[in-house]
Structures are given as structure tokens and as C-alpha cells.
Amino acid sequence: MNENMFSCVRTKINQDKIENYHRIVNENKTGFKEIAKQIHLAGNEVRLKILWLLRQDEFCVCDLSDILQMSIPAISQHLRKLKDNNMVDFRREGQTLYYFIHPNLSSYVKLIIKELSFEYHKEII
Amino acid sequence: MNENMFSCVRTKINQDKIENYHRIVNENKTGFKEIAKQIHLAGNEVRLKILWLLRQDEFCVCDLSDILQMSIPAISQHLRKLKDNNMVDFRREGQTLYYFIHPNLSSYVKLIIKELSFEYHKEII
DNA sequence: TCATTATTTAAGCAAATGCTTAAATATAAT
DNA sequence: ATTATATTTAAGCATTTGCTTAAATAATGA
Structure with a gap:
């Protein structure tokens, strides 16, 4: 990094700190x-x-649709995003697809949903 | 809830479950x-x-701008969103504003950033 | 007081998001 | 086969998001 890569004058004092963090982030x-x-x-x-x-x-999709009072396609499209990113998975039973939390759900998201404590406890992960 | 509030036929089997979760979510x-x-x-x-x-x-804003290689206004606008939602705060020192994590940061976000473990690799000579 | 520095604010715009409706697919039942 | 059910997919559109540039504040120092 040369001098004019900095956004302000005072930064030069912390040049090492800035460059180190820049490197770590990168x-x-x-x-x-x-x-x-x-x-x-x-x-x-x-x-x-x-x-x-x-x-x-x-x-299943229609359960979620009823619970959340949203259209089936709206729910389905949300589930697809979650599925595409390995956050949920499903099993088929006849015409019905039962969705569940993917076992490999990111630890970050696991932390979040474990912290959500809205009464009704029958935790499955 | 009456019958035609359901999205599919099979749901009626789980009517109680659906209504309970609908209530809790609401x-x-x-x-x-x-x-x-x-x-x-x-x-x-x-x-x-x-x-x-x-x-x-x-x-400060210009430190973050240098580290993340983004314009000052872009950083400032992100900081504003974080500030508006009590996620960060700042102290003034002359013209410079030093930002820090707000002590009351939501427990959910605290969990996330505590989980972020990006090591600082000390240079080995 | 005037210029400089650090930062915010505002306007504008392209891209992403999340719904809607309508059509497509897949399994089951008649 | 034909129809019904559960779900997905696709197109369309309004809203939100995140940048850019330019102008506005706010503190400092000559």
C-alpha cells in the first residue's frame, strides 16, 4: 500500500494496524x-x-402455508432458497413433501434458531 | 379457523397442531x-x-474504508444502519468518530460475531 | 475568518428481493 | 385414462437495497 491509498490523514499513524486487518479480512x-x-x-x-x-x-408446504397464512408458492419459493443452500431438506410421502432442518445447517444459523425461545418445546436438532 | 382456511386436504388431520403453531407464531x-x-x-x-x-x-470511518477498500459514504451508510438499530455506537475525538460495538447488541448478533473466528496469522520469520 | 479534514446526508440508479398469478409437474385415486 | 391433490416453476412487478457522486455539516487550525 502506498500513501494515497488511505482515506484520511490520521490513518497513517495506524498504518500497520490497518494493513494487518486489511490482510486478515482479505x-x-x-x-x-x-x-x-x-x-x-x-x-x-x-x-x-x-x-x-x-x-x-x-x-409440509401446505402446513407452513396455513401456519404462516401465506400462499403456497410464496412458501415454496422460500423453501427452495433454504434448500438450495443446504439449510433444509425434505422427504417425500406420496404427493406430500415433508421439510426438515438439514443436519449440516451452518453453525451460525444453528446458533440463531437455538436461541429463539418461543414456547413449544420438542426440539429435534 | 374454518375448513376452507386450509391450503390442502391432508392438513385437516393435523388441525390442532397447525392451529397451535399458528397461534404461537402470531x-x-x-x-x-x-x-x-x-x-x-x-x-x-x-x-x-x-x-x-x-x-x-x-x-473510525476512514479506517474501515481503508481496510474494506470501500468509499467513505458507503461505509458511513452501513454504520448508520447499524447505529440506528443499536448495534454500534461511537465516541468523538476531534473530527474523528470512533465506532464500537454497542453494549446492548442483540444476543442473536452477539452469538454470530463471537462465532466468527478468523485468526490473526502472526508472521513467522 | 477561511481552508482543511472527517464524516454525514441526499439524490439517483441498477440490482436484488419477495410477493402475485398462471402454468407445469408429479403422485394418487377413481 | 382422467381427475384431483401437492408442489414447483416461471413471468411480472413493486419494493428494498447498496452503491455512486455531489453537496452539506462539524470540528480544527492557520
């Missing part, structure tokens, strides 16, 4: 990105509710 | 909303990095 670039992605998916009100529900029990 | 509506909001704010790659950095030390 070395963990993909880590941050992947973790942020998982957290982002959990940070939607509907999906957070779905994750909480699936921690209590498995549910 | 009773905790604002809880879910508020928690999702906090998580959502942490689920942005840039803000996640900022939160991680502020957990290590306090930084």
Missing part, C-alpha cells in the same frame, strides 16, 4: 461471503419463522 | 420481526466484516 474473503449468505437467508422474517418451525417438527 | 409476531431485522442487518457481507472488526477494536 484472507477470509470467501469465508465472510459464505457466512453472510447463510445469515442473510435466516434474516428474513418468513424464513426465520420457517426455520424455527422446522426445528420444532417437520412440516 | 403471539410472537413482533419478536420474530425484530429478531429478523437484527439478523438481516448482520447478514450483509460488508456489515458482517464491520461487526467482526469492531469486535476486535474500535475504528
Whole structure:
């Protein structure tokens, strides 16, 4: 880094500190990105509710639709995002797909949904 | 709930379960909303990095700008969102504002950033 | 007082998000 | 086979998000 890469004058005092943290963040670039992605998916009100529900029990799409009072496609599209990112999985029973928390759910999201303590306890993960 | 409030036929078998969960989710509506909001704010790659950095030390806006290689206004706008939601705070020293993690940071976000373990690799000669 | 520095604020815009409706697919039942 | 049920997929659209640039504050120092 040369001098004019800094945003302000006073930074030069902390040049080493800045460069060190810049390096650490850069070395963990993909880590941050992947973790942020998982957290982002959990940070939607509907999906957070779905994750909480699936921690209590498995549910099919229409169950979730009834519980959350949302359209089937809306729920299905949320589930797809969660599925695409290995946060949930499903098993088929006839025409019905039962969704559940993926065993490999990111530790970050696991922490979050374990912390959600809304009465009704029959935890499955 | 009457019959045609359900999205599918098979749900009627689980009617009690569905209604119970519907009630619990509704009773905790604002809880879910508020928690999702906090998580959502942490689920942005840039803000996640900022939160991680502020957990290590306090930084001013231009430090963060240099470390993350982003414009000052971009950083400032992220900090404002975090500030508006009581996730960070700052102290003034002359013209410089030093940001730090707000002591009342949501327990959910605290869990996340505590879990972020990006090692500081000391140079080995 | 005037210029400099650190930061915020605001306007504008492209991209991402989350719903809606309608059509497609897959399994089951008649 | 034909119909019904459960779910997914796709297109369309309004809203939100996150940057950019330019202008506004706020503190410092000559």
C-alpha cells in the first residue's frame, strides 16, 4: 500500500494496524461471503419463522402455508432458497413433501434458531 | 379457523397442531420481526466484516474504508444502519468518530460475531 | 475568518428481493 | 385414462437495497 491509498490523514499513524486487518479480512474473503449468505437467508422474517418451525417438527408446504397464512408458492419459493443452500431438506410421502432442518445447517444459523425461545418445546436438532 | 382456511386436504388431520403453531407464531409476531431485522442487518457481507472488526477494536470511518477498500459514504451508510438499530455506537475525538460495538447488541448478533473466528496469522520469520 | 479534514446526508440508479398469478409437474385415486 | 391433490416453476412487478457522486455539516487550525 502506498500513501494515497488511505482515506484520511490520521490513518497513517495506524498504518500497520490497518494493513494487518486489511490482510486478515482479505484472507477470509470467501469465508465472510459464505457466512453472510447463510445469515442473510435466516434474516428474513418468513424464513426465520420457517426455520424455527422446522426445528420444532417437520412440516409440509401446505402446513407452513396455513401456519404462516401465506400462499403456497410464496412458501415454496422460500423453501427452495433454504434448500438450495443446504439449510433444509425434505422427504417425500406420496404427493406430500415433508421439510426438515438439514443436519449440516451452518453453525451460525444453528446458533440463531437455538436461541429463539418461543414456547413449544420438542426440539429435534 | 374454518375448513376452507386450509391450503390442502391432508392438513385437516393435523388441525390442532397447525392451529397451535399458528397461534404461537402470531403471539410472537413482533419478536420474530425484530429478531429478523437484527439478523438481516448482520447478514450483509460488508456489515458482517464491520461487526467482526469492531469486535476486535474500535475504528473510525476512514479506517474501515481503508481496510474494506470501500468509499467513505458507503461505509458511513452501513454504520448508520447499524447505529440506528443499536448495534454500534461511537465516541468523538476531534473530527474523528470512533465506532464500537454497542453494549446492548442483540444476543442473536452477539452469538454470530463471537462465532466468527478468523485468526490473526502472526508472521513467522 | 477561511481552508482543511472527517464524516454525514441526499439524490439517483441498477440490482436484488419477495410477493402475485398462471402454468407445469408429479403422485394418487377413481 | 382422467381427475384431483401437492408442489414447483416461471413471468411480472413493486419494493428494498447498496452503491455512486455531489453537496452539506462539524470540528480544527492557520
